[in-house]
Amino acid sequence: MAQITVDRKLCDNHGQCAIAAPKVFSMNDEGILEFEETFDDALLDEVEEAIDVCPVQAIFVKD
Amino acid sequence: MSVETAPNQLNVPYLDISDPSFAMQSEELRNARETNWYAKTNYGIAVLRYEEVSKLLKSPKLIQGSAKWPAHNGVHGGLFFEWWTKNLLVLEGEDHHRIRRLLNPAFSPRLIKDLVPRFQALANELIDDFIDGGSCEFIGDFAEPYATRVLTILLGIPESQWPTIARLASTIGLALGVTFKQDLDKVDAAVAELYAYAEDLIKDRQANPGEDFVSRLVLASRDGDTLNDEELRNALVLLIFGGMDTTRNQLGLAMQSFMRNPKQWELLAQRPELGGKAVEEVMRINPTVTWVTREAVEDFTYQGLEIAEGTTVHLFTQASGTDPLAFPNPELDLLGEHPAHYGFGGGVHHCLGHFVARADMSEALPLLASRLANPHLTGGDEWLPDSGNTGPIRLPIGFTKRR
Numbered sequence: 001m002a003q004i005t006v007d008r009k010l011c012d013n014h015g016q017c018a019i020a021a022p023k024v025f026s027m028n029d030e031g032i033l034e035f036e037e038t039f040d041d042a043l044l045d046e047v048e049e050a051i052d053v054c055p056v057q058a059i060f061v062k063d
Numbered sequence: 064m065s066v067e068t069a070p071n072q073l074n075v076p077y078l079d080i081s082d083p084s085f086a087m088q089s090e091e092l093r094n095a096r097e098t099n100w101y102a103k104t105n106y107g108i109a110v111l112r113y114e115e116v117s118k119l120l121k122s123p124k125l126i127q128g129s130a131k132w133p134a135h136n137g138v139h140g141g142l143f144f145e146w147w148t149k150n151l152l153v154l155e156g157e158d159h160h161r162i163r164r165l166l167n168p169a170f171s172p173r174l175i176k177d178l179v180p181r182f183q184a185l186a187n188e189l190i191d192d193f194i195d196g197g198s199c200e201f202i203g204d205f206a207e208p209y210a211t212r213v214l215t216i217l218l219g220i221p222e223s224q225w226p227t228i229a230r231l232a233s234t235i236g237l238a239l240g241v242t243f244k245q246d247l248d249k250v251d252a253a254v255a256e257l258y259a260y261a262e263d264l265i266k267d268r269q270a271n272p273g274e275d276f277v278s279r280l281v282l283a284s285r286d287g288d289t290l291n292d293e294e295l296r297n298a299l300v301l302l303i304f305g306g307m308d309t310t311r312n313q314l315g316l317a318m319q320s321f322m323r324n325p326k327q328w329e330l331l332a333q334r335p336e337l338g339g340k341a342v343e344e345v346m347r348i349n350p351t352v353t354w355v356t357r358e359a360v361e362d363f364t365y366q367g368l369e370i371a372e373g374t375t376v377h378l379f380t381q382a383s384g385t386d387p388l389a390f391p392n393p394e395l396d397l398l399g400e401h402p403a404h405y406g407f408g409g410g411v412h413h414c415l416g417h418f419v420a421r422a423d424m425s426e427a428l429p430l431l432a433s434r435l436a437n438p439h440l441t442g443g444d445e446w447l448p449d450s451g452n453t454g455p456i457r458l459p460i461g462f463t464k465r466r
């Protein structure tokens with residue numbers, strides 16, 4: 001299992017992460033980001049795409 | 064004073080956004096923003112303040128409003144129409160996300176970083192050509208060739224072909240202006256020519272894939288899914304169309320902002336590491352995309368305002384980026400700490416090319432500052448209107464050569 005954090009001060013709720021890795025990130029009805037802190041290693045590629053694509057670079061891997 | 068009160072709603076200002084003299088950076092707009100968070104316009108509403116623009120830009124209740132642009136202009140067929148209705152900018156939901164997922168990896172900031180030395184070499188080459196004269200036409204001599212050649216570098220097209228690409232993209236750009244209907248034949252011919260370009264490029268990379276940007280798009284796959292030839296072609300045309308005039312205009316507006324703030328230009332000359340900050344500040348106070356358009360998919364209420372399904376909502380970028388409620392000191396300040404601007408839009412349609420645009424402009428601006436002292440207008444400048452996408456068409460400037 002891998003782990004991530006999102007810097008909520010930076011995150012601007014653009015939702016690009018939820019497009020890249022919908023199993024880990026999603027936007028609620030209010031348009032606010034929700035995400036799983038831990039996820040299966042099989043999703044690592046997707047999550048790396050989410051990290052790359054975030055316009056404000058707010059997503060970080062925890063090791 | 065054109066701020067008037069609409070019937071039944073107290074203190075809702077009115078803005079005529081299709082009046083050619085309508086100005087974003089005006090007393091009229093500042094008064095409207097002080098009075099209320101939104102204004103009525105001749106078409107839908109305009110959102111003026113930072114917090115509300117930020118919220119509505121990402122609201123799931125609003126979708127891209129530009130899909131109906133051709134129809135709004137009485138255009139219901141032809142090559143441009145076909146392309147426009149299928150491009151990423153106007154697609155929604157899973158259709159949009161699927162294409163975006165396949166395109167995103169080629170735009171990774173890690174890959175774009177490798178292009179920075181070429182951006183620097185290009186900027187210096189262009190400056191070398193005019194620096195000894197002490198003056199230049201900043202758009203023709205710098206902003207346009209820079210913006211276009213950056214795209215040829217990205218797409219791996221020979222740089223010598225930039226004038227053709229620039230001409231085609233500008234012709235298609237007529238589609239976003241008021242004379243769209245009259246220009247339709249020209250626009251469709253340019254789309255056909257750009258298609259041919261894109262198709263050759265795609266065939267070449269399919270036959271000889273490499274490490275370059277277009278090869279990455281051709282090879283892109285996700286969960287067994289790939290972009291077909293038509294989707295690849297449409298995407299390449301969108302990148303050329305969406306990446307060129309925007310960058311050219313934004314560089315022109317950057318020069319305008321710094322000419323008005325000579326101390327900040329000096330600071331940038333001395334501290335080139337502020338290049339990234341310079342881009343953010345210029346796009347906050349002087350963005351080329353003056354509004355993004357959204358449309359309500361359902362009836363909803365926001366801050367007491369009932370927004371009916373189908374309502375057009377214009378989100379004003381410059382007004383939000385200088386809103387005193389969010390920016391107590393809204394002036395250009397390379398050392399200030401400011402919230403994010405929306406010059407690249409936001410939400411699911413957030414600009415795909417922003418890492419490229421940020422990387423190329425944040426190299427160009429400090430290089431210009433370090434070589435040109437005291438840039439100033441010399442007269443004869445010409446401007447696009449403030450509605451939609453703005454910027455200088457001609458910007459003759461004088462300066463003192465530093466090096």
Ligand code: HEM
Pocket residue numbers: 080081082083105106128129130131132135239240241356375448450451452
């Ligand atoms: C990429 C998308 C769009 C761009 C670049 C754009 C650009 C513009 C520009 C430049 C003008 C000013 C025209 C002038 O100076 O008189 C304008 C006006 C206008 N726009 Fe847009 N627009 C876009 C999308 C839309 C959409 C989707 C709608 C409506 C569904 C819309 C509705 C209007 C209206 C009603 C006017 C006033 C023009 C008139 O009175 O005929 N726009 N737009």
Ligand code: HEM
Pocket residue numbers: 127129151152153163301302303305306307309310313351352355356405406407408409411412413414415416417419420
């Ligand atoms: C300073 C330069 C640029 C500015 C100001 C800019 C601005 C914008 C804005 C405001 C949007 C959102 C439009 C909306 O939501 O209605 C957008 C979308 C887009 N931009 Fe840019 N852009 C720039 C450069 C580029 C470049 C260099 C590229 C490509 C290489 C590019 C490709 C795109 C694409 C493909 C979209 C559509 C994204 C989507 O709908 O998912 N842009 N841009």
Ligand code: SF4
Pocket residue numbers: 006010011012013014015016017018025033053054055056057058059
């Ligand atoms: S892409 Fe970045 S800014 Fe957008 S919701 Fe995800 S973490 Fe937040």
